[in-house]
Amino acid sequence: xCSARVARGLVLRYxxxxxxxxxxxxxRVSGVTRMVASAAGLLAGWGxxxxxxxxxxxxxxxxxxxxxVIGFAVGxxxxxxxxxxxxxxxxxxxxxxxxxxx
Numbered sequence: 001x002c003s004a005r006v007a008r009g010l011v012l013r014y015x016x017x018x019x020x021x022x023x024x025x026x027x028r029v030s031g032v033t034r035m036v037a038s039a040a041g042l043l044a045g046w047g048x049x050x051x052x053x054x055x056x057x058x059x060x061x062x063x064x065x066x067x068x069v070i071g072f073a074v075g076x077x078x079x080x081x082x083x084x085x086x087x088x089x090x091x092x093x094x095x096x097x098x099x100x101x102x
Contacts, residue, residue, distance in 0.1 A: 004021060004022040004023070011080065011086070015028070026088065026089040027088060028087055029080065030087045032085065041076030044074055045072040048067035048068055048070065049067060051067070052064050
């Protein structure tokens, strides 16, 4: 296993189909990184909803939903950009169940 650096832009674009440029190992974003990114997205979405609720207190439920989705997208992408941890993807044969591989 090598310790080559992978560009952050590539991690964002090819999170599920990433390959190391040096050793050609198949990589994936770790589960912990995905959980942190989800939590950051939820917090950003909640913050966006609170901001819209303070600016327009009544009748802005459509904007709240829109800003929550945009906040989640921006927050989770920023978290993956900052905290991306890559793992080597495990290969499973067609006759092996992934649950029993551990």
